[in-house]
Amino acid sequence: MIESQRHSYHLVDPSPWPISGSLGALATTVGGVMYMHSFQGGKRLLSLGLIFLIYTMFVWWRDVLRESTLEGHHTKVVQLGPRYGSIPFIVSEVMFLFALFRASSHSSLAPTVEIGGIWPPKGIWVLDPWEIPFLNTPILPSSGAAVTWAHHAILAGKEKRAVYALVATVSLALVSTGFQGMEYYQAPFTISDSIYGSTFSLATGFHGFHVIIGTLFLIICGIRQYLGHLTKEHHVGFEAAAWYWHFVDVVWLFPFVSIYWWGGI
Amino acid sequence: MASAIVRSGLRTALRGSGGGGLRAVAPKRSFSSSSSAHEEAREAAKWEKITYLGIATCTGLAVYHLSSGHPHFEDPPAYPYLHIRNKEFPWGPDGLFEVKHH
Numbered sequence: 347m348i349e350s351q352r353h354s355y356h357l358v359d360p361s362p363w364p365i366s367g368s369l370g371a372l373a374t375t376v377g378g379v380m381y382m383h384s385f386q387g388g389k390r391l392l393s394l395g396l397i398f399l400i401y402t403m404f405v406w407w408r409d410v411l412r413e414s415t416l417e418g419h420h421t422k423v424v425q426l427g428p429r430y431g432s433i434p435f436i437v438s439e440v441m442f443l444f445a446l447f448r449a450s451s452h453s454s455l456a457p458t459v460e461i462g463g464i465w466p467p468k469g470i471w472v473l474d475p476w477e478i479p480f481l482n483t484p485i486l487p488s489s490g491a492a493v494t495w496a497h498h499a500i501l502a503g504k505e506k507r508a509v510y511a512l513v514a515t516v517s518l519a520l521v522s523t524g525f526q527g528m529e530y531y532q533a534p535f536t537i538s539d540s541i542y543g544s545t546f547s548l549a550t551g552f553h554g555f556h557v558i559i560g561t562l563f564l565i566i567c568g569i570r571q572y573l574g575h576l577t578k579e580h581h582v583g584f585e586a587a588a589w590y591w592h593f594v595d596v597v598w599l600f601p602f603v604s605i606y607w608w609g610g611i
Numbered sequence: 612m613a614s615a616i617v618r619s620g621l622r623t624a625l626r627g628s629g630g631g632g633l634r635a636v637a638p639k640r641s642f643s644s645s646s647s648a649h650e651e652a653r654e655a656a657k658w659e660k661i662t663y664l665g666i667a668t669c670t671g672l673a674v675y676h677l678s679s680g681h682p683h684f685e686d687p688p689a690y691p692y693l694h695i696r697n698k699e700f701p702w703g704p705d706g707l708f709e710v711k712h713h
Binding site: 389460470471481484494495525530531535540 | 654655688695698
């Protein structure tokens with residue numbers, strides 16, 4: 347902290363990243379719509395927008411890491427900000443995924459006559475829930491156990507063990523994503539096969555997307571742990587990643603029970 | 612948030628009256644856990660064992676499933692609600708995760 351500062355709050359410097367992120371998001375949205383409707387230049391605008399967004403994410407978080415880790419601006423009271431911010435963020439994510447599971451229940455509880463009045467719809471061969479989906483069920487909670495191991499290792503000051511624990515967490519996460527990808531390729535239906543395929547792919551696809559986000563978050567934490575950024579007293583980034591990861595692994599149980607198991611009977 | 616600010620202010624004031632500056636006393640951790648390093652190490656060891664148990668279970672299940680092979684499905688009749696195509700994808704006629712017909 348700067349010596350002349352007489353309070354423990356972080357007054358941030360002006361930054362170009364909010365506006366560059368907004369422009370990137372705008373270009374991505376417009377470019378995405380143009381691309382999906384086969385407009386000329388859609389692909390180019392979409393790629394440009396994504397590059398802009400990814401660049402913004404990189405430099406913005408780089409700045410936050412510099413402010414917190416190297417400049418010491420993240421005092422105890424400043425750390426409350428991201429901690430309190432993470433909770434409503436995760437709650438909003440739970441509500442988002444709940445809406446997708448509800449879409450599946452809505453269609454399956456009273457199947458319409460257009461799909462044969464039955465669920466799964468006539469002509470849809472569903473996946474056996476006791477094969478790959480059941481295999482993913484212990485993988486995600488095991489990686490949840492590994493992230494808890496990492497947390498206690500950080501609190502105990504065992505830095506190397508925490509890196510090993512994060513490697514275990516990320517490895518299990520990647521195995522889970524790999525199996526999910528394999529399942530998508532082997533599935534006898536796709537997103538365009540009836541309301542079953544649409545709700546199934548939307549719910550499991552968004553869950554998988556969240557697994558990938560959580561994996562990236564944990565990889566960054568692992569690298570920061572390796573570099574010695576995370577200490578016993580100061581590891582808010584890791585805690586947010588761990589909360590996010592528990593959200594992802596607990597939420598998996600809902601599509602497993604309601605979509606794969608109950609929805610496939 | 613408000614109570615946190617009041618608490619933080621109080622703490623600063625108390626530290627100030629003790630003769631120290633803002634950073635004179637290292638504030639005690641008041642996060643999710645305030646237990647000792649020894650206790651944390653024990654917890655870490657416990658969760659390490661649980662992780663290994665989880666990995667062993669997953670490996671066993673994976674070997675079992677991957678060695679048992681996967682079922683093959685015949686093509687369903689061309690119901691109007693299956694294989695919906697309103698227009699071509701930007702990348703061509705085939706979907707991302709389906710058997711290629713072209």
